[in-house]
Amino acid sequence: MxxxxxxxxxxxxxxxxxxxxxxxxxxxxxxxxxxxxxxxxxxxxxxxxxxxxxxxxxxxxxxASGKGILYTWTNTLVPWPGHEDRVPYVCALVDLQEGVRILVNLINCDASKLREGLPVRLAWEKLSDDFNVPVFEPS
Structure with missing residues (x-):
C-alpha cells in the first residue's frame, strides 16, 4: 500500500x-x-x-503593539491538512492590548505550563517569500 x-x-x-x-x-x-x-x-x-x-x-x-494576554488555548494533536509535521502545536486566542481577540499559534512554549492571563508577544512565522504569519510567544 x-x-x-x-x-x-x-x-x-x-x-x-x-x-x-x-x-x-x-x-x-x-x-x-x-x-x-x-x-x-x-x-x-x-x-x-x-x-x-x-x-x-x-x-x-x-x-498593533504586538502585546497581549492569553485568553484560552488548545494543544493540537490532530492537525488539519498541511500541518501534519507541526504536531503538537498550540492554537490560542489572544487578547491584544488594542482590545481585539485574535486566533493565533503559540510558539516557544510548553503547553502544560500555559495559563489564562499569561503575557504574550508577537513573533512571526515565515510561510514563503511572500507570506509571514503572526504567531505569539510567552513574554
Missing part, C-alpha cells in the same frame, strides 16, 4: 473585497496591522469592508 500524498501547507489568499491585502502586505514586513474605526475610535479584527461598530467604511489601518 502506498503512502498518501501529503498536502502542502495552505498559503493565505489576500482578498480585495474583504480588505485583507493591506494586512498581508504589512505582514510581509513583519508588522501586525489592525483596522481602526475612526467613528467609534475602536479596533476591529478580522478585516472587513465596513466597521462592525458604525457600519461605515470610515476605517484605517494602524499598527
Amino acid at each position: 502506498s503512502e498518501a500524498k501529503k498536502a502542502p501547507r495552505p498559503l493565505p489568499r489576500p482578498d480585495i473585497y474583504m480588505k485583507t491585502s493591506p494586512f498581508w502586505e504589512a505582514a510581509k514586513q513583519r508588522r501586525l496591522m489592525l483596522q481602526y474605526c475612526k467613528d467609534s475610535n475602536r479596533y476591529q479584527w478580522f478585516p472587513r469592508p465596513v466597521s462592525i461598530y458604525s457600519g461605515k467604511r470610515n476605517l484605517e489601518w494602524r499598527e
